[in-house]
Amino acid sequence: xxxxPARALDAAPxxxxxxxxxxxxxxxxxxxxxxxxxxxPVLVIVAWQLAGSGGSLAGGxxxxxxxxxxxxxxxxxxxxxxxxxxxxxxWLSNVLFSSMRxxxxxxxxxxxxxxxxxxxxxxxxxxxTVDPTIQLLRPIPITAWLPFSIAVFGIQDMGAIFLxxxxxxxxxxxxxxxxxRDVDRNWIRAAEMMGASxxxxxRRVVLPAALPAxxxxxxxxxxxxxxxxxxxxxxxxxxxxxxxxWDAYYVGRMDVVIxxxxxxxxxxxxxxxxxxxxxxxxxxxxxxxxxxx
Amino acid sequence: xxxIRFREVVKTYPGKQPVIALDRVNLDxxxxxxxxxxxxxxxxxxxxxxxxxxxxEMTSGALSFNGGxxxxxGPERAVVFQExxxxxxxxxxxxxxxxxxxxxxPRAEYEPKIRELLRLVGxxxxxxxxxxxxxxxxxxxxxxxxxxxxxxxxxxxxxxxGALDAQTRMSMQQLLLDVWQxxxxxxLFVTHxxxxxxxxxxxxxxxxARPGRITREITVDLPRPRSVDQLTDPAFIRHKAAIMAxxxxxxxxxx
Ligand SMILES: Nc1ncnc2c1ncn2[C@@H]1O[C@H](COP(=O)(O)OP(=O)(O)OP(=O)(O)O)[C@@H](O)[C@H]1O
Ligand SMILES: [Mg+2]
Numbered sequence: 001x002x003x004x005p006a007r008a009l010d011a012a013p014x015x016x017x018x019x020x021x022x023x024x025x026x027x028x029x030x031x032x033x034x035x036x037x038x039x040x041p042v043l044v045i046v047a048w049q050l051a052g053s054g055g056s057l058a059g060g061x062x063x064x065x066x067x068x069x070x071x072x073x074x075x076x077x078x079x080x081x082x083x084x085x086x087x088x089x090x091w092l093s094n095v096l097f098s099s100m101r102x103x104x105x106x107x108x109x110x111x112x113x114x115x116x117x118x119x120x121x122x123x124x125x126x127x128x129t130v131d132p133t134i135q136l137l138r139p140i141p142i143t144a145w146l147p148f149s150i151a152v153f154g155i156q157d158m159g160a161i162f163l164x165x166x167x168x169x170x171x172x173x174x175x176x177x178x179x180x181r182d183v184d185r186n187w188i189r190a191a192e193m194m195g196a197s198x199x200x201x202x203r204r205v206v207l208p209a210a211l212p213a214x215x216x217x218x219x220x221x222x223x224x225x226x227x228x229x230x231x232x233x234x235x236x237x238x239x240x241x242x243x244x245x246w247d248a249y250y251v252g253r254m255d256v257v258i259x260x261x262x263x264x265x266x267x268x269x270x271x272x273x274x275x276x277x278x279x280x281x282x283x284x285x286x287x288x289x290x291x292x293x
Numbered sequence: 294x295x296x297i298r299f300r301e302v303v304k305t306y307p308g309k310q311p312v313i314a315l316d317r318v319n320l321d322x323x324x325x326x327x328x329x330x331x332x333x334x335x336x337x338x339x340x341x342x343x344x345x346x347x348x349x350e351m352t353s354g355a356l357s358f359n360g361g362x363x364x365x366x367g368p369e370r371a372v373v374f375q376e377x378x379x380x381x382x383x384x385x386x387x388x389x390x391x392x393x394x395x396x397x398x399p400r401a402e403y404e405p406k407i408r409e410l411l412r413l414v415g416x417x418x419x420x421x422x423x424x425x426x427x428x429x430x431x432x433x434x435x436x437x438x439x440x441x442x443x444x445x446x447x448x449x450x451x452x453x454x455g456a457l458d459a460q461t462r463m464s465m466q467q468l469l470l471d472v473w474q475x476x477x478x479x480x481l482f483v484t485h486x487x488x489x490x491x492x493x494x495x496x497x498x499x500x501x502a503r504p505g506r507i508t509r510e511i512t513v514d515l516p517r518p519r520s521v522d523q524l525t526d527p528a529f530i531r532h533k534a535a536i537m538a539x540x541x542x543x544x545x546x547x548x
Contacts, residue, residue, distance in 0.1 A: 184378070186374050186376070186378035187378055187380060189346075189348050189366065189372070189374075189378070190372070190374065190378045190379075190380075190439075191380075191391065191395070192347075192348075192365070192366040193346060193347075193348075193366040193367065193368065193370065193371060193372045194368055194371075194391050194392030194395060194396075194439070194443065195367060195368040195392055195395050195396045195443070196391075196395040197395070200395045204380075204391070204395070205380065208380070208382045209382075285381055285382040285423050285425070286381075286382075
């Protein structure tokens with residue numbers, strides 16, 4: 001055999017990292033990249049701090065970064081139950097409240113969205129029956145569902161979970177549908193010719209082939225899930241980061257408001273990283289593919 | 294076992310301007326015969342192969358495999374695709390095991406067989422590689438192993454070596470000759486390479502386009518076992534000259 005295995009061996013190893021020339025201010029490599037990434041946030045914080053005087057700017061409305069930091073430290077580590085500062089020491093529990101709601105709602109969104117999307121993409125009959133309804137409901141923003149959700153579920157967790165599940169569901173289902181619809185026809189034919197049943201094709205070809213698109217949907221859906229939890233906590237639930245956000249605004253604690261906003265951002269980032277990690281693992285075969293192309 | 298029969302088979306692709314891909318095609322392929330379908334691009338070679346594979350339905354006519362009708366794809370008619378069409382998330386070994394495993398055959402039975410096939414196609418060391426880590430020729434060898442593991446009665450190959458460089462192509466042709474000579478399965482082999490058709494086939498069916506028909510059948514009486522070294526034999530060259538003359542003739546008749 002002439003096209004010897006040796007040829008593929010040559011192609012297989014991951015190419016050596018290209019030499020990155022340091023450009024301008026920063027050294028090459030990871031440290032330089034981190035420094036470059038940190039530059040803008042640091043500049044903004046410094047400018048914000050300098051623009052303020054006496055702990056605030058914009059006529060006393062906005063606290064300076066040091067005040068925000070102080071507020072967060074009390075919020076996170078202060079003693080609980082002090083009458084003067086109702087937020088003291090409640091950061092972690094509020095973060096957990098919101099995160100749990102996101103987790104529950106999003107698991108629901110995945111549990112319904114992934115199978116539904118794959119089925120819609122795979123079967124014309126399912127698509128014809130279910131897809132029009134989804135497309136009809138999808139343009140209704142989740143915020144418009146708030147009164148409905150409060151009326152049905154009252155002021156409690158279920159209302160928030162419903163909104164999160166609904167908001168996360170749409171991108172998950174739509175992307176899963178696209179993924180399942182765009183499966184290479186020859187993969188399906190090959191599986192059928194090897195004796196795969198329709199269910200085998202669904203589980204062993206369509207589902208894995210749709211995974212990259214499904215993960216795209218999960219990442220978008222998770223972002224919407226965080227939007228949904230904050231909105232519903234602001235309006236319909238009496239705990240969590242969204243509740244604190246609105247409550248602190250109401251009593252004029254802008255330092256807590258900003259600390260809360262940044263906390264939401266951090267949690268969103270963290271949960272996104274979590275999905276990316278799972279994605280990395282589940283789509284190992286794809287990394288190898290792009291490395292060899 | 295492994296006979297294929299087309300009777301007045303018509304295949305039309307519907308649409309605004311329907312395409313008559315096959316027009317009253319007749320073809321008989323006997324048990325263990327190696328038939329090459331030779332013709333220009335778009336003449337309906339893939340369509341013909343897809344009909345026997347069960348991937349598409351004919352518009353009219355009669356089509357049988359082993360005397361029975363063909364209504365869906367199945368492991369007794371194994372297909373080797375042009376771009377191998379391996380599942381990229383499965384390793385070489387898992388790709389080959391896909392057929393036996395969906396057929397719920399016992400692992401103890403097919404595992405030794407897979408090992409033997411990997412050796413036969415020279416990929417033992419790549420059992421756990423992903424398709425994307427292989428060269429085109431190696432991928433195609435996995436495609437062949439994946440077909441053979443099912444003990445098919447017929448091998449349907451649609452330009453399986455069309456995307457390979459000349460040298461790899463030759464080694465694949467030799468591999469196929471060796472495998473076929475030891476197994477004796479019926480083979481329908483689509484190609485537009487005259488040399489390839491002569492080298493491999495017992496019989497060459499020449500197709501013409503618009504409408505897609507089989508216009509000539511030529512028996513290749515080169516002795517077997519054959520090898521790629523014969524590509525330069527005087528007998529081979531004579532066959533080639535004759536076939537090219539027939540093709541020109543066929544083209545004139547259909548012009
Ligand atoms: N799914 C389809 N829908 C409509 N027309 C099609 C379809 N598949 C093939 N055709 C048409 O049918 C004709 C025959 O196509 P086919 O793929 O069988 O040709 P071929 O001989 O295999 O060509 P090639 O050598 O390029 O692979 C062509 O005109 C093609 O455009
Ligand atoms: Mg073709």
